[in-house]
Amino acid sequence: MxxxxxxxxxxxxxxxxxxxxxTGVAAKYWYAGQKDYDFDAIATANGVNxxxxxxxxxxxxxxxxxxxxxxxxxxxKMANGMQFAQLVWKASTTVAFAVKNNWAFAWxxxxxxxxxxxxxxNFGTTSWFNNVKKACLNSDNVDVCVNEAELKATNxxxxxxxxxxxxxxxxxxxxxxxxx
Amino acid sequence: xxxxxxxxxxxxxxxEYDPVDDGADVNGKRYDIYQACVDPEPxxxxxxxxxxxxGGAYQYCFNKINVAMHNKYRGEHKTAxxxxxxxxxxxxxxxxxxxxxxxxxxxxxxxxxALEGLGELKELTAxxxxxxxxxxxxxxxxxxxLDGASAPGLDEKNYxxxxxxxxxxxxxxxxxxxxxxxxxxxxxxxxxQFAQLLWAASTEVGFxxxxxxxxxxxxxxxxxxLGNQYEYAKNVADEGGWExxxxxxxxxxxxxxxxxRALTAANLRRGQALAGALKLDTDYAAGAQTWAxxxxxxxxxxxxxxxxxxxxxxxxxxxxxxxSSKRADSAIRDDATDAWYAGNADYDFTTYRPKSPxxxxxxxRSNMYTQLVWKASTKAGFGIxxxGRFIVMWICDTKGNEPDTAASFQANVIKNCINADGVNTCxxxxxxxxxxxxxxxxxxAPPLTVDLAKxxxxxxxxxxxxxxxxxxxxxxxxxxxxxxxxxxxxGTGGKAQGASAVFSDACTxxxxxxxxxxxxxxxxxxxxxxxxxxxxxx
Numbered sequence: 157m158x159x160x161x162x163x164x165x166x167x168x169x170x171x172x173x174x175x176x177x178x179t180g181v182a183a184k185y186w187y188a189g190q191k192d193y194d195f196d197a198i199a200t201a202n203g204v205n206x207x208x209x210x211x212x213x214x215x216x217x218x219x220x221x222x223x224x225x226x227x228x229x230x231x232x233k234m235a236n237g238m239q240f241a242q243l244v245w246k247a248s249t250t251v252a253f254a255v256k257n258n259w260a261f262a263w264x265x266x267x268x269x270x271x272x273x274x275x276x277x278n279f280g281t282t283s284w285f286n287n288v289k290k291a292c293l294n295s296d297n298v299d300v301c302v303n304e305a306e307l308k309a310t311n312x313x314x315x316x317x318x319x320x321x322x323x324x325x326x327x328x329x330x331x332x333x334x335x336x
Numbered sequence: 337x338x339x340x341x342x343x344x345x346x347x348x349x350x351x352e353y354d355p356v357d358d359g360a361d362v363n364g365k366r367y368d369i370y371q372a373c374v375d376p377e378p379x380x381x382x383x384x385x386x387x388x389x390x391g392g393a394y395q396y397c398f399n400k401i402n403v404a405m406h407n408k409y410r411g412e413h414k415t416a417x418x419x420x421x422x423x424x425x426x427x428x429x430x431x432x433x434x435x436x437x438x439x440x441x442x443x444x445x446x447x448x449x450a451l452e453g454l455g456e457l458k459e460l461t462a463x464x465x466x467x468x469x470x471x472x473x474x475x476x477x478x479x480x481x482l483d484g485a486s487a488p489g490l491d492e493k494n495y496x497x498x499x500x501x502x503x504x505x506x507x508x509x510x511x512x513x514x515x516x517x518x519x520x521x522x523x524x525x526x527x528x529q530f531a532q533l534l535w536a537a538s539t540e541v542g543f544x545x546x547x548x549x550x551x552x553x554x555x556x557x558x559x560x561x562l563g564n565q566y567e568y569a570k571n572v573a574d575e576g577g578w579e580x581x582x583x584x585x586x587x588x589x590x591x592x593x594x595x596x597r598a599l600t601a602a603n604l605r606r607g608q609a610l611a612g613a614l615k616l617d618t619d620y621a622a623g624a625q626t627w628a629x630x631x632x633x634x635x636x637x638x639x640x641x642x643x644x645x646x647x648x649x650x651x652x653x654x655x656x657x658x659x660s661s662k663r664a665d666s667a668i669r670d671d672a673t674d675a676w677y678a679g680n681a682d683y684d685f686t687t688y689r690p691k692s693p694x695x696x697x698x699x700x701r702s703n704m705y706t707q708l709v710w711k712a713s714t715k716a717g718f719g720i721x722x723x724g725r726f727i728v729m730w731i732c733d734t735k736g737n738e739p740d741t742a743a744s745f746q747a748n749v750i751k752n753c754i755n756a757d758g759v760n761t762c763x764x765x766x767x768x769x770x771x772x773x774x775x776x777x778x779x780x781a782p783p784l785t786v787d788l789a790k791x792x793x794x795x796x797x798x799x800x801x802x803x804x805x806x807x808x809x810x811x812x813x814x815x816x817x818x819x820x821x822x823x824x825x826x827g828t829g830g831k832a833q834g835a836s837a838v839f840s841d842a843c844t845x846x847x848x849x850x851x852x853x854x855x856x857x858x859x860x861x862x863x864x865x866x867x868x869x870x871x872x873x874x
Contacts (some may be wrong), residue, residue, distance in 0.1 A: 180770025182763075185855045187774045239853050243771060244778040251771060251784040252791035253764045254798040262767070262853045263794050265787060291777040 182253065182260035187216035188243040189240035195290050199223050210237025284294040296334040303328055387695025395544060398496050399441045402543045402552070405502035413534050413573040417543045433540070436470060436555075440542025444553040447477065448546035452591060457481055457549070460795050467555055476538075476557030478529040480504060482548045492548060501543065501550045505529045517604075518569040532558040534569040561758030569604050591720055594667050598718040601670040602708060602729070605677045609709035610750040617732065620650060620717030623729040627652075628719035631726040632808040640728075651713075651735035653704045655727040665723035672727035679705030680752070688745040703737055711748040757792040758799065760844035764791055 189210075197209040203219040211233040215224040242248070248266040255261070292301035311325045370534040419437045421430050451457060457479045465475045482495050482504075505841040508530030511523040519527030520803045532538065535558025544551045561567060585592060595616055605612040629642045640646045655672035657663045662671070679701035684691045690702035707713075712734050719728040736748065753762035775781035 180767045181773065183767040183770035186853055187770075242656045242851050242853055244775050244781050246778075248781075248784060250787040250790065252769060252787050252794050253760070253767050254791060254795040255760050256795075256798045259797055259798070260763075260767075260855045261794055263787075263790055264784075264851045264853065265790065287781075289778045289780050291774075293777050333337050333537045 182255075182262065183243065185260070186239040186243045186262070189236035189238070189243075192236035193240050194237070195286065195288075202209075205282045208284040208288050210234045210241060213237070241284065241288045244288055246289065296330070298330065298333045303333055349403060370597075393445055394438050394441050395445050395496065398545050399437075399543045401497070401499045402502045403541065405499035406541060409502070409506050410534060413575055415534055415536050415573050416539065418539060420539075422696060423719050437540050437542055439469075440475075440540060440553050440555065442542070444542045444544030444551040445546070445683040446544065447551045447553070448544035448549045451479065451481075451545040451549040451551065462557075462793070465553075465557065470555070473555055474557045474560070475553055475555040476532060476559065478532050478552045478554070480529075480550050482550060495548065495550070496545045501545070501552065502533070505533045505552070508533075512572065514572075514574045517572065517830065518563065528559050531568065534572050536573065541774065561754060561756070562796070564754060564758065569600065575706040578668070590717065595621050595718045595722045597670070598673065598720075598727070598729070599716065602716060605673055606709050608677075608752045608754070610753075611709045611711045611748075611751040612712060612714070614716040614731065617715040617717050620647075620715060620730040620732055621719065622717065623647075623719075624652075624717045624730045625648075625719030628721045628728045630724045631656075631728070632721035632723065637726065646730065647732065648772075649735055650730045650732035651707050652739065653707055653731065657725055657727075666724045667720050667727065672729070673708070676704045676708045676729075679703070679708075683749065685749075685751045686750070688742040689802065706745060706749045707731055707736040709749055712736070755788075757788070758795050759788060759791045760795070764788075 192211045194207075194209055194211050194214075196207045197211075197214050198207050199205045199209070199214055199221050201217075201222040209223065212231040212232055213223055214221050216222075217224075242264050245264065245266065248264045250265045252263045252265070253261065261278065290301060292299045294300050307328055309324060314324055314326070317324075383659055403419050407420070410417055419433070421433055425433070447460075459479065460477060462474065465477060467473045467475050480501065482492075482500065508523070508526030508528075511520045511527030512518075512530050513520055519531065532552075532554055535554070537556055538554040538558045540555045545554075558571065559568075599614060599616050606613065623645050627644060627646070630640075630644070631637060631654070637654055640652055642648065646652060653672075653676050655675055657666040657671060658721060662669075666672070682691050682698045682702035683689075690699050692698040692702075701823050708729075708731070710731070713731045713736055715733045716729055716731045718730075720726070738744070751762060753760045755761050768784065768786050772783040775783060
């Protein structure tokens with residue numbers, strides 16, 4: 157059983173071989189659901205919500221892109237994406253694990269429950285956007301998201317200058333980013 | 337001795353109840369019926385109010401009969417009796433015990449009444465069985481619905497006047513495996529109820545009955561940690577005592593019975609450290625016995641050497657029972673193994689070295705612990721001196737603590753991952769570490785901490801349901817594998833709800849304040865993650 161997990165935007169892929177790397181095997185399984193999470197998904201009902209949702213969650217109803225939970229018949233992609241989202245959910249504060257036979261369980265706990273929200277996942281992509289962030293830190297602890305956003309903005313300014321030439325655009329130096 | 341021999345007069349029948357003469361047998365379909373008696377009225381208005389508040393009457397006769405029958409069984413297993421005062425108990429202590437067990441019985445009666453109203457057996461959560469009036473001790477219940485199948489030929493009106501309940505629980509012996517101290521999967525409920533009946537740490541019980549529904553409430557709870565073989569071996573004694581001993585063979589140069597017992601104790605401790613079971617080697621046992629006898633002659637503890645006959649491939653653990661009043665029973669209580677295992681406090685699981693190598697006593701304790709649980713060791717033999725003062729273990733093929741390197745200790749000494757609450761702390765620690773690494777990568781998610789109280793609650797539910805017949809994975813690839821009762825407990829704290837709400841509000845949306853995630857990771861699951869009790873059940 158192997159999972160290939162994309163950890164950062166540089167395209168670097170980390171392989172977990174569960175037969176030899178048993179550390180935190182359950183957590184890795186749940187995190188592998190990232191492949192079924194769409195960071196760019198948009199729901200347009202009740203105004204446009206910012207992006208992010210498990211795959212298969214947003215359906216077009218003829219007018220709007222709406223969040224749809226066909227419980228209890230979740231698709232595999234939806235379930236995988238939700239597992240990943242839960243693991244990295246920003247608002248979560250505590251966790252508990254249990255194990256028996258080949259079954260691993262976790263409780264991820266946070267303030268949503270205490271607030272008695274009627275349905276944890278039924279509050280639009282705004283909550284997903286706010287709580288499920290892309291992985292920005294690469295293996296060198298460099299914030300890839302910030303670097304790319306700043307690079308984009310910088311190059312847009314450079315492109316407006318008189319005498320602009322394509323070769324004047326900057327490229328990211330990951331070694332320098334790590335050093336700084 | 338049958339009820340018809342007695343006049344119907346107050347609770348005379350109960351007071352005279354003598355389970356020793358009771359030949360009734362559930363499997364043989366014989367049931368001794370005792371005369372119904374009138375439960376005593378509350379002596380004061382205050383007592384009447386308290387009784388009403390508890391919602392259940394104290395069913396004197398039902399309790400009298402079943403406590404007696406429980407204690408008959410416990411006596412046969414040489415286990416301390418329930419609801420019994422200590423020999424040196426003061427009047428105050430005796431009164432307190434009486435009040436506690438009557439309260440237990442009233443709670444059991446109220447529960448039985450509630451179950452009858454509900455029409456089905458519904459268990460309480462562990463949290464609901466905490467006795468807040470007595471130091472928050474954890475209690476447990478055994479539930480049954482009596483019917484024609486459980487008591488063929490017995491009229492329902494006589495349920496409350498018989499020891500049927502106790503006999504049914506004891507008939508669960510067939511679902512308990514004394515060789516492995518585990519409950520057989522063929523009838524888990526029966527095995528657990530049998531274990532609870534005999535559980536040595538449980539000292540108090542109360543019974544309640546309402547129609548066909550019966551409840552036994554025990555304090556403290558047995559079967560905890562659920563499935564921990566060592567605790568079961570400590571608390572569930574086989575008939576005739578804590579272990580059946582093979583008969584001593586004349587001329588055998590070692591104590592056959594003691595070796596059987598000591599080996600079981602050592603292997604249970606090794607199991608806690610995920611080390612394989614040792615096998616008894618009769619030559620090593622003879623050698624260990626010779627050294628134990630020698631220590632008896634010398635009158636002081638010492639280690640043997642090669643010149644004393646100990647083979648190169650064997651290490652040695654020695655124990656001296658310094659309390660002379662305990663020597664006669666030190667072997668029965670596994671004192672030596674307990675003392676050696678307690679040396680884990682002197683071992684550092686992070687550096688894989690003794691914590692205080694410069695402290696000779698601490699170093700010895702650490703070495704005896706690591707020797708006891710050393711994974712690579714395969715054989716052992718035990719000796720015990722005549723008076724029980726000295727106990728010697730030779731552990732061999734190969735001996736432990738060598739080579740004396742961190743790598744060697746890391747490979748051979750595995751931390752006991754199950755804490756007193758049954759939580760696998762290693763599993764929690766390792767997954768927490770990985771979860772937080774992932775959350776760190778997703779820059780704004782702060783690190784989580786483990787909530788051990790919730791981990792205890794979750795593990796309790798997982799132990800209760802995983803492996804049951806209805807705990808199956810659906811054929812499609814959606815990981816919906818939980819039985820409905822599991823969903824209810826996770827989702828609503830034990831309150832049943834409509835089926836349509838189960839998935840959205842219970843399975844996904846946990847009322848315990850948490851969301852549940854689960855994974856079947858069979859292929860990638862290393863065997864050291866397995867809880868000990870389930871090694872053979874997968």
